[in-house]
Amino acid sequence: xxxxxxxxITNKLFTIxxxxxxxxQVQAFIIGGFVRDALLNRPCKDIDVVVxxxxxxxxxxLAKQLGIEGQVTIFKNFGxxxxxxxxxxxxxxxxxxxxxxxxSRKPIVENGTLADDQNxxxxxxxxxxxxxxxxxxxxxxxxxxxxxxxxxKVLRTPLDPTITYSDDPLRMMRAIRFASxxxxxxxxxxxxxxxxxxxxxxxxxxxxxxxELNKIILxxxxxxxxxxxxxxxxxxxIFPQMQKLYGVEIINGKGHKDNFFHTLKVLDNISVNxxxxxxxxxxxxxxxxxxxxxxxxxxxxxTFHGHEDKGAKMVPGIFNQFKLPLNEKxxxxxxxxxxxxxxxxxxxxxxxxSAIRRLLFEAGEDxxxxxxxxxxxxTSKNPIKVQKYLDNFKLVRQKLAEVExxxxxxxxxxxxxxxxxMKIFDxxxxxxxxxxxxxxxxxxxxxxxxxxxxxxxDYMIEEGKKMGLKPILSC
Ligand code: CTP
Numbered sequence: 001x002x003x004x005x006x007x008x009i010t011n012k013l014f015t016i017x018x019x020x021x022x023x024x025q026v027q028a029f030i031i032g033g034f035v036r037d038a039l040l041n042r043p044c045k046d047i048d049v050v051v052x053x054x055x056x057x058x059x060x061x062l063a064k065q066l067g068i069e070g071q072v073t074i075f076k077n078f079g080x081x082x083x084x085x086x087x088x089x090x091x092x093x094x095x096x097x098x099x100x101x102x103x104s105r106k107p108i109v110e111n112g113t114l115a116d117d118q119n120x121x122x123x124x125x126x127x128x129x130x131x132x133x134x135x136x137x138x139x140x141x142x143x144x145x146x147x148x149x150x151x152x153k154v155l156r157t158p159l160d161p162t163i164t165y166s167d168d169p170l171r172m173m174r175a176i177r178f179a180s181x182x183x184x185x186x187x188x189x190x191x192x193x194x195x196x197x198x199x200x201x202x203x204x205x206x207x208x209x210x211x212e213l214n215k216i217i218l219x220x221x222x223x224x225x226x227x228x229x230x231x232x233x234x235x236x237x238i239f240p241q242m243q244k245l246y247g248v249e250i251i252n253g254k255g256h257k258d259n260f261f262h263t264l265k266v267l268d269n270i271s272v273n274x275x276x277x278x279x280x281x282x283x284x285x286x287x288x289x290x291x292x293x294x295x296x297x298x299x300x301x302x303t304f305h306g307h308e309d310k311g312a313k314m315v316p317g318i319f320n321q322f323k324l325p326l327n328e329k330x331x332x333x334x335x336x337x338x339x340x341x342x343x344x345x346x347x348x349x350x351x352x353x354s355a356i357r358r359l360l361f362e363a364g365e366d367x368x369x370x371x372x373x374x375x376x377x378x379t380s381k382n383p384i385k386v387q388k389y390l391d392n393f394k395l396v397r398q399k400l401a402e403v404e405x406x407x408x409x410x411x412x413x414x415x416x417x418x419x420x421x422m423k424i425f426d427x428x429x430x431x432x433x434x435x436x437x438x439x440x441x442x443x444x445x446x447x448x449x450x451x452x453x454x455x456x457x458d459y460m461i462e463e464g465k466k467m468g469l470k471p472i473l474s475c
Contacts, residue, residue: 165190173204245290
């Protein structure tokens, strides 16, 4: 059926591209993600244009027409050129035919027809093209029934899936990412081809794998992607620590929960409340050290003592493995993993203000995110239990809010600085300064003195004296 998509390409840019191509007597087509997303009503600012000719030449000519000459980025090795216009990024490439060697994702490229170019694409829904030739402006070219697949929500490869995935194994991650991101199903034989080709993922750089993994994590229901990674065997290769969460061991009739599916539930839960990638990573990693800390004890049954501590220690290694940034984002994830059991422990009736102050101090400005993580961590098959825990958790939030209101501990710095301690006791930087500073902080957190300058100052003098120090200034 003839379909015209002019209503999706009303921006004047597309008419200008059409005119430029006409002038050079070449045919141009929009292809790939832009067409897919237009049909799904998803905003897309990346536009890929294929020309039956020299893509770089057309890009340069377009830039001239738009008055942005000299702003074309040319990737000579790939034969592509990119320019930015308004908030769009437009990439031009000549239609190509590709063939692959076994050991590399880098294809051998020859000039080809539009059909060759569509053949080399990963999925039928990504092989859709819109004609920009003047007399066919807006016409859809859909050689593989991509529209049908879009409607059926199916991911299918244009060629035999084994060829498509083996040619470029990153596409296995892309298939799972699109399934998770768009809520599509991967065609059965395609899924099977992923399982069979899983080991070929080893020729893909970690950065590209992580890009796709992060998109899975940011999808509306990330468990969809992780379950597919698990079922195809890719998870075991790219993320063995997470794979180890899977399974239930039973001793003396006692089992523990399956920490893989629990983690996925926590991840889905948290995704309803946040699109912060790093908070979602914290959900993935919160129980990551349960397998290495698992013990069976006669009376207690299964325990995972210290898993929060060990888990926090595992974070840098995992970030390194995925080439994720080893910066404050990593420290944030570490902090949340380390503290993830703390808020729920505050449910107890007997809890003191000092325990609450300590948590506020340690979590600092990340306290709200920690609470979101803890709430997401409440999972049970029994909805009555979940509701009871969530109600208890409301009390924790309330207690935290009360203490915060009273003591303003969040983002708090003890009122006496190390410099002041050194000045008052005429000390050089060293152990004694650290001890006094620490004792002041502890006294405030414990509630033995109030959080104000005068009480802290007096306490400092007392502490100094106990250590045999003489203040050189008194007030
Ligand atoms: N493509 C492919 N195989 C890949 C990567 C990309 O066949 N490994 C093709 C697809 O036709 C894809 C197009 O190149 O639609 C553009 O790729 P890219 O911009 O990476 O992805 P999009 O499909 O546009 O999706 P997104 O923007 O969500 O990443």
